[in-house]
Amino acid sequence: xxxxxxxxxxxxxxxxxxxxxxxxxxxxxxxxxxxxxxxxxxxxxxxxxxxxxxxxxxxxxxxxxxxxxxxxxxxxxxxxxxxxxxxxxxxxxxxxxxxxxxxxxxxxxxxxxxxxxxxxxxxxxxxxxxxxxxxxxxxxxxxxxxxxxxxxxxxxxxxxxxxxxxxxxxxxxxxxxxxxxxxxxxxxxxxxxxxxxxxxxxxxxxxxxxxxxxxxxxxxxxxxxx
Numbered sequence: 001x002x003x004x005x006x007x008x009x010x011x012x013x014x015x016x017x018x019x020x021x022x023x024x025x026x027x028x029x030x031x032x033x034x035x036x037x038x039x040x041x042x043x044x045x046x047x048x049x050x051x052x053x054x055x056x057x058x059x060x061x062x063x064x065x066x067x068x069x070x071x072x073x074x075x076x077x078x079x080x081x082x083x084x085x086x087x088x089x090x091x092x093x094x095x096x097x098x099x100x101x102x103x104x105x106x107x108x109x110x111x112x113x114x115x116x117x118x119x120x121x122x123x124x125x126x127x128x129x130x131x132x133x134x135x136x137x138x139x140x141x142x143x144x145x146x147x148x149x150x151x152x153x154x155x156x157x158x159x160x161x162x163x164x165x166x167x168x169x170x171x172x173x174x175x176x177x178x179x180x181x182x183x184x185x186x187x188x189x190x191x192x193x194x195x196x197x198x199x200x201x202x203x204x205x206x207x208x209x210x211x212x213x214x215x216x217x218x219x220x221x222x223x224x225x226x
Contacts, residue, residue, distance in 0.1 A: 001072050004080045006064030007210045010036070010057065011203045017053045018199035021046055036060070040177040048174075050194040055172050057202040058126075058164035059157045063087055065206070066125070066213045067118035073217035074224065086110045112155055119156035121216070122209060123149065126163035129208035134167050134201060141166040144189055151186040158188065165189030167205055168198050 013035045020028035029049050030041035036056040044052060067087070071079040090111035127141035144166035145159055152158025152173075165172040169191040175184045 001068070001080065004068045004072070004084045006060065007206070010060050010064050011206055014053050014057050014199055014203050014206075017049065018196050018203075021049060021196035021199070038178055043177045046196070047193050050196050050199060051172060051174065052176075053199045054164065054168070054170065054194045054202045055161050057199070057206050058161045058172070061126075061164075061206045061209050062119045062122035062156065062160045063115060065210050066122045067115050069213045069217040070118050070121065070220070071114070073220040083114055086114050115156045119159045121213070123159040123163040125209045125212045125216075126160070126167055126205065129205060129212055130167035132208055133205045134169065136167045136169065148186070148188045152188065153183070153185065162188040164202060164205065165191065168194070168201055170194045170198055 013032055017029050017032040017036070020026075020032065024046070026046055026049070029046075030044070033039070033041040033044075033049065033052060037052055039052055041049070041052075068080055068083055071083040075082070086107065089107040092107075123145045124142070127138040127145070130136040130138060130141050141163055145162045147162075148165075149159040149162040152161065161172050165188045170189060171191050171193060172188040173185045174187070175182060177183075
């Protein structure tokens with residue numbers, strides 16, 4: 001489980017980015033971003049960097065933490081290995097780029113299937129943990145997930161990002177550039193634009209979700225005899 005999950009590295013890199021942005025060192029923050037997401041950091045200002053990091057923390061709390069925990073709980077080591085293989089392949093060749101447009105579609109679709117339940121569990125756990133970190137109402141978070149989660153191009157990432165947006169009181173989404181390709185994504189949440197300090201709150205929320213997901217995975221394993 002330790003080899004497959006990425007909670008510590010995700011949170012560490014996000015905090016590095018937050019520290020650089022709070023020091024107004026945009027070059028250092030840009031150097032950190034490729035370890036969190038695939039968008040082009042050269043096109044981003046401080047506000048764009050903060051949004052990118054918060055979105056990455058939200059999505060990867062599911063992909064790198066909740067999903068492997070759940071797959072390990074229900075399918076043991078084979079489930080862990082299979083999930084990590086699918087997720088890594090999607091990260092490598094599943095992007096919608098001219099180079100991998102036809103080659104990567106299968107891994108991208110497999111990753112969507114593997115993360116369908118974990119993404120929604122992540123959204124639910126985010127809502128449950130929100131009062132502990134941001135004092136947001138779980139009901140209000142779930143309402144935003146229901147309203148905005150399906151507007152994202154990804155069937156899974158939108159649920160996680162909408163939940164984090166609602167819990168943090170920010171608005172995610174907007175224009176992103178990936179390998180020279182520009183994508184405009186709908187707004188998730190109705191709050192203000194993310195700021196560097198919101199990254200730290202996102203990390204705290206991710207840690208709370210990680211703890212809750214770990215407890216849930218242990219419970220599932222005990223109930224199923226895993």
